[in-house]
Amino acid sequence: NQLDEITKRGMLVVAVPQDFPPFGSVGSDLQPVGYDVDTAAYLAESLGVKLELVPVTSANRIPYLQTRKVDLVISSMGKNPERERVIDFSRAYAPFFLGVFGSSDAAVASAADLAGKTVGVTRGSVEDLELSKLAPEDAVIRRFEDNSTTISAYLSGQVELIATGNLVAAKIAEKGNSRGLKSKFIIKNSPCYVGTHKGDTELLTKVNELIVAGLTSGKLDELSMKWFNAELPAELKL
Amino acid sequence: MDYTFQFGELLPYSDLIARGVLSTVILAIVTTVLGCLLGTLGAAARAGKQTFLSRAVGVYVELIRNTPFIVQLFFIFFGLPTIGIKLTAGEAGLLAMVINLAAYSTEIIRAGIESIPKGQLEAARTLGLSRTQTFTRVVLPPALEKIYPALTSQCIIVMLGSAVLSQISVEELTFAANFIQSRNFLSFEVYMVITVIYLLLAILMRQGFKLIHYFMFPNLRARS
Amino acid sequence: MSVFSDWDILRNLLLAARWTVVLSLIAFAGGATVGLLLTMMQVSGRTLLVRFTRLYIELFQGTPLLMQLFLVFFGLSLMGLEVSAWFAAALALTLFSSAYLTEIWRGCIESIPRGQWEASRCLGLSYFEIMRHIILPQALKVAIAPTVGFSVQIVKGTALASIIGFVELTKAGTMLNNATFEPFKVFGMVALLYFLLCYPLSVASRKLERKLNVAR
Amino acid sequence: MSLVSINNVHKYYGSNHVLKGINLEIGAGEVVSIIGRSGSGKSTLLRCINGLEAYSEGGVVVDQMEVVYDDRQIRKLSKSVGMVFQSFNLFPHLTVGQNIMLAPKLVRKLPESEAKVIAQEVLAKVGLAEKIDSYPAELSGGQQQRVAIARSLAMNPKVLLCDEITSALDPELVGEVLKVLEDLAAEGMTLILVTHEMNFARDVGDRVIFMHQGLVWEEGDSKTVLANPQTPELSKFINAVL
Amino acid sequence: MSLVSINNVHKYYGSNHVLKGINLEIGAGEVVSIIGRSGSGKSTLLRCINGLEAYSEGGVVVDQMEVVYDDRQIRKLSKSVGMVFQSFNLFPHLTVGQNIMLAPKLVRKLPESEAKVIAQEVLAKVGLAEKIDSYPAELSGGQQQRVAIARSLAMNPKVLLCDEITSALDPELVGEVLKVLEDLAAEGMTLILVTHEMNFARDVGDRVIFMHQGLVWEEGDSKTVLANPQTPELSKFINAVL
Ligand SMILES: Nc1ncnc2c1ncn2[C@@H]1O[C@H](COP(=O)(O)OP(=O)(O)OP(=O)(O)O)[C@@H](O)[C@H]1O
Ligand SMILES: Nc1ncnc2c1ncn2[C@@H]1O[C@H](COP(=O)(O)OP(=O)(O)OP(=O)(O)O)[C@@H](O)[C@H]1O
């Protein structure tokens, strides 16, 4: 099974984001850093194996897992039924509120207000799937390949609004870009889960064990302070 | 191999695929027309005397031909807004394709023009034709005829290159593929089907060009 | 989050450009090897081999390189083969470039006048001897310029490997753009670096062509 | 007054002195053959007469027009001077009729219908009336050259320049082209031909000009000159060609 | 027994019946000129004699070898039959010497040194001994054609086929090539030439074959045939060419 495989090769291969701060972005040496990256490091350390990071985009992370290019996806990934058909999910390891964000002068307070507006979203992400259901007919949803393109599209003014996670939006706003980024409305509470290949039960059980351990020991809280400037919300720890 | 193919799963998306095909076809047609037109003008400028214009066209051609399409696309879509030029994804994509084809066709058509024997020009001059008349009536038609296959291939290459437009959210054929893939995760099936569609488009385009050729160059028809 | 100076951007791009170069070299070597094989098959005159090569060329020239990359990257894995972004990019680019190189080289061989064949046959040379002593030496000379010219297409083709996550020049560009939000500067630099890689090849190809035309 | 008057014409290509002072007067209705070795400057001289090449010194006057190397002037000149080339230079993408009608329509601004009548006339003259809708590639070399002559005639020139117009033809096709020239000469057309066809030069031409090293080396009545060359160069040339 | 024996040869290109039953016997040492209009099948006949083209019916025997269109057979045949082309077809990337030595080395398996001796011999024969290290592009057309003849001679053939080998040459270069042929004829080489040089055919050739529409229309002793053509077709042809 996959867990033995990992122990045998002494290496855990994890798909992480690199265009999705604060979960995963790149430092000035272009190596991934962020909450997901640290979480992956924590898991590898606990398993007593080395860690190999594979930068992925939201669009290709599931194919990576399906085709066993990686053991785990720790990539701020939300759960939904479509995904559950093709991969397995651990318990949640990080909070995530999906919302629509835009500059302060954009008058949007609910999904209905999106009519006639252009919203950028990363193709295949949970926010894409949810927004596709919520948005009125005449809202223009522009779907980009990965988060970096989506964010770039917003920052260069190619879209008026973007749908993404609250923590991500905060991080972008921090950049001090002239357009600013204010929360307009929340689409969904969609915490992050670790993804495993369908049927890797032993691995999944082990990952769940380690997440619980991390939550109780305060390890994950520590990471949360480091990257989100806040402790993990209580409901995550239940 | 323990994988079972599920091509049937793509059926619900046939609408999306059809729309993707349509936009790819429209992009291809508009690009071909505008690109070849601009290419002809560029070639005319390049083939004449060394002027500022011909040199400027030369620089443009070199710039475009020596940088990747996707980088040009990103530059236009993300870079230009910072200096105040904002284009929609569709416009940016089309612009990138047109300037690309225009650069290549400039070079191709110029080669065609240069392959026309000097005697043809001299004959036209001794008959009293002006420069413009000589270019449009005597030089250009056989030049186009000569480079027609190269031009056809280049137009097809640019059409296939439009796959990259999906990266900036243009909803063409590859976008449809990526979209479906992001919904049902059947990457192999989707890409397989879309690849075959591209192949058919390329074949169709070649046939289309042949048809145009048939009407454009009746002298070749007569010979065969 | 770290702050990027212009030098950081350039430094990272230059580092990534190494991979563009390496991938280009691999793709060229692969494409040339496969292309040579296919060219031989195509000029062999054996119906089956010729048909196969035609199909191969039609297939890889008739579909987007991007799709070929996707299919190799995700498709081969489904068949149980371990495929890294490296391998996928190298393989797809090899398939792509071999198709074009085959076309180019076949054209070069066919550009040698029929009279050369006929004269050689009248002197009693065998097919193999004619190829080896008469046709290939001449075709090789003709082939150099367009081959160098096509290598520009290979270098540019590697840019698409960024989409399957291979970190080369373009991918580094998008990553840096994401980190700095200075698209004009970042993509301007990326374009410049590609230009510096490709332009010398273009110029060399043109020079070679002119030289050979004069020589004839 | 002579139709073509060449006055001390010099021509250099870089430092290569190709024409070294040519003087010639050619009257209306004359048939003049220019002969000489390869490189002696025959083509260059012809090209100076119709403005295709700029001469470096001297003057050329055709039909009372000064020949200068200038687009506007060449256009004007084209109504008086026709030229036929060794390599035909028919326009491959146009039919025979279109080839002939092109210049009358564009330069003489004739309407399609009139141009058509002219095309039929000149084609009849060269014996190819039925080929009006063929493309050049469908014709033999001799036929193509006859069409090229017809194309020049359609501009109704006063003088026709022919530069080795039978050299690219198979031997058995030479006759049909020479026949057309003979007819033209009989009608009184002024012809200046660069040619290797000695028989034609002798029998049909009025005057022979032997060029050598950029000079008119010998000239005079064609029968006399060819029968009694005065210079060793011409003797040698005649022996080599015949 | 004759050296070349052609027996009722037919040749079709698709539905185009190009050779319509050719019968010829050519003895060793004969010099045979084939004349006729363009398209009458002269080249095709030559190409059937050396296996470059497959004939559709009939038989050709050269030097007691049946000529069949097959690589192996052509290789064997190449030791008896040489061919010179209108367009020389020298190998541009090889020097004159290498051009000549290639086949002796590869086909006759001679060592370099022997091949070299042969090259010098044949070059001397065509008067170009000093050009052994030149490249073809450095030679004039006449010189190139003489090298091409030398290259054929190096294989020591019994019969040399020449297809209009002077047609691509400037008039003043024709003589030097014909001179070489004349010498070969004098030495007793069997020559079959497609040619338009009537003087040469008459003065040097033994026999003339006039082809018309894929048939041997008239043939016989060259002086007789050219002086007294029996058919109107040949009369017309001779008039056109002379
Ligand atoms: N465009 C050119 N540039 C440079 N030199 C030229 C050019 N055209 C001709 N010459 C040179 O001028 C000289 C005369 O050439 P010209 O073509 O007039 O000779 P010609 O008598 O017509 O010879 P031929 O019988 O070969 O046509 C030659 O030495 C030739 O090399
Ligand atoms: N490879 C070919 N394919 C089809 N038809 C051919 C081919 N070669 C020659 N022919 C045709 O065969 C006929 C005879 O051609 P051939 O070349 O033998 O004539 P020729 O007498 O040598 O003429 P020329 O004097 O022009 O060389 C012509 O009608 C020609 O069109």
Ligand SMILES: [Mg+2]
């Ligand atoms: Mg000349």
Ligand SMILES: [Mg+2]
């Ligand atoms: Mg022939």
